[in-house]
Amino acid sequence: MSDYQNPRSPESSHREVGHREQHGTLETFPDPGLPEHKSRMADRDPQAAKRGERQVALLFGISVIGTIASMVVYFALPPDGTTSGVRLSTLSLGLGIAFALLGIGFGAVHWAKVLMSDHEKVDERHPVASDAETRAVAVQELEAGVKDSGIARRGVLKGAVISALALFPLTIAVPLVSSVGGDWNVSKFKHTLWRSGTRLAIDPSGRPIRAADVTIGSVVHVIPDVSEEERQSHEWITEKSKAVVLLVRLDPRDIVSTQAPQGEDWAYDGIVAYSKICTHVGCPVALYEQQTHHLLCPCHQSTFDVADSCKVVFGPAKRPLPQLPITVDDEGYLVAQSDFHEPVGPSFWERLK
Known part of the structure; x- marks a missing residue:
């Protein structure tokens, strides 16, 4: 059997690294950099971007409809004390709130994947305390992020987002407010x-x-x-x-x-x-x-x-x-x-x- 050993084998590589560590000559890996950016359909085709915008607006619209539906159910189908009545009221209210939340969630995710900028960026680490110049740069970056989101030039999306986020709290606030005037006579218990x-x-x-x-x-x-x-x-x-x-x-x-x-x-x-x-x-x-x-x-x-x-x-x-x-x-x-x-x-x- 030959005593020859492949210099690139795992055993020889481990010994080589250990030797370099002992002599303080451990090599570093080169920075691989960022992968090449792959453009999306919405980046290349204005029609695709418009279609994505309509899809996002539709998802936020579903949230608005879910919020309105939950409000209608809350007042139109109160629990009547029977098992079937409580089940119907709870299920209907839950479905309305679910659509309200899911519409916001799916809309935000689809917006980020289809319309917002997807270019990868690298920020070098820096001390925690930032000077005035760095803070100014951070503000510029935030403004650039707002610009990348496209919300300023997409009026339909702006209206859909504001409507969904503004109306959803009603699903929680209305039941709470309406219960304030309820029966608080705890002696019944x-x-x-x-x-x-x-x-x-x-x-x-x-x-x-x-x-x-x-x-x-x-x-x-x-x-x-x-x-x-x-x-x-x-x-x-x-x-x-x-x-x-x-x-x-x-x-x-x-x-x-x-x-x-x-x-x-x-x-x-x-x-x-x-x-x-x-x-x-x-x-x-x-x-x-x-x-x-x-x-x-x-x-x-x-x-x-x-x-x-x-x-x-x-x-x-x-x-x-x-x-x-x-x-x-x-x-x-x-x-x-x-x-x-x-x-x-x-x-x-x-x-x-």
Whole structure:
């Protein structure tokens, strides 16, 4: 085998570089410079430039239409309290805002790619502190950039951009301003649909549930059993969201305590009911661990002990889940003894804990 080694092989190149580094003669690479500029169709053909201008104006026009459409939807299709009504209102408003934003975004990108100057330039590094002459040059560069954008001589684009950017904030401002005169009576959040004798119904079917239907270890999501007229009311979705409850049946021997005052019983034969709304930020608490009797909030991992008054055993929540006092009626159906005895959900701002 020959001992000859290609002087350009990786092994010899590494040794050569190392030798030059040791002797302080490391070579530098020459500046490759900028690649040759390739002109675009819009640079060569005035018709192509005009066509690109119309395309950009169209995209900003779509943004304007999206903004106007979102305003129309906001006032013409308010949520009516039904699931389908809320879905239609939210979807329509979201689509309007999406077109408003996408029109601005795509319009700006297309403008930059088709009409603005695409010549690459190199700015040498310089000290952070600039003198007056350098600042003057920077201002000139900014003015040149404005000139390159062509906005000064393209009136259609100028109008489209100004209209899109000026109108889009309305999609945010109008809902905020219109809500200022809304109902700010926070005391309503301290009460729910639960009343003495209200049956517990399975969510979402609305079928009332008997105590005999709940086996030890099972978990049932329940809501108040209300009339069909109440279900079709405008307030149903809001009221239902406050009244959702998690029903759990334990072995009565495993129950350490409940929130019932001394001498009262808020459970029935091991069946306990607690609000599903986390007392941290209001996420639905619905992950039940049968062996430990722990309820977990999936948002921030607050954990509550169902067997011990739903006290917090882990996580950022600061107070137990409120308990719904329950019993059974003459037909064996589970019913509420009363409403919750404290506000459900996150702590109010006037609370100290």
